[in-house]
Amino acid sequence: MKHSTYIFLATLTTLVEHCMGAQTCVVDSFTVKENFDLKRYAGKWYAVAKKDPEGLFLQDNISAEYTLGEDGIMTAASKGRVKLFGFWVICADMAAHYSIPDPAQPAKMYMVYQGLASYLSSGGDNYWVIDTDYDNYAITYACRSLNSDGTCKDGYSIIFSRNPRDISPAIQRIIRQKQEEICMAGQFQPVLQSGAC
Structure with a gap:
């Protein structure tokens, strides 16, 4: 009897480990916030952690202030410090507007951004809201380029908070789980919020 119990537990453990290890890092398999509500997402957010892409x-x-226009188009005005030429640190302003390619998945937006100075970059990226509770935190994700197997070659993610200095332990646990789901666990750096910009 003990032998059969041992075999059952060993089989069960192997099955659980296999299922947990079956997570895929293929970008198209990542889930985003269901029933995403642009109106509730609008407002001021502060970055508290980030995983940077390649480049500046x-x-x-x-910080980012999201506004939803009467036409249903969301725009954002962002600020932050950036280091230029390896030593010059300045506050920079960015502007962006968002479109929703598939209305059935409003959390998968496309962002066109513009630096409001000539030395800042401009372009377009996917902008996915992986998760949010609208009142406390939001996790955004973008993949700029894919590997041939569908995993992300160059991507970034930002953890936003409505409060620049406080995320509860319960929310931190949710964020860690979501970081694992987008294959970026352990890659985030805290973002200083000193009020410099």
Whole structure:
């Protein structure tokens, strides 16, 4: 009897480990916020952690003010410090507008952004809201380029908070789980919010 119990437990453990290890990092398999509500998402957010893409990216004191127009188009005005030429740190302004390619998945937006100075980049990226409770936190994700197997070659993610200095332990647990789901666990750096911008 003990032997059969042992075999059952060993089989069950192997099955659970296999299922947990079956997570895929293929970008198209990532889930986003269901029933995403642009109106509830609008407002001011502060970056509290980020995983940068390749190249120049806002460094710290990052905030974004999202506005939903009467036409249903969301825009954002973002600020943050950036380091230029390896030593010159300035506050920079960015502007963006968002479109929703598939109305059935409003959390999968496309963002066109413009630096409001000549030395800042402009372009377009996917902008996916992986998760949010609208009142406390939001996790955004973008993949700029894919590997041939569908995993992300160059991507970034930002953890936003409505409060620049406080995320509860319960929300931190949710965020860690979502970071694992988008295959970026352990890649995030905290974002300083000192009010410099």
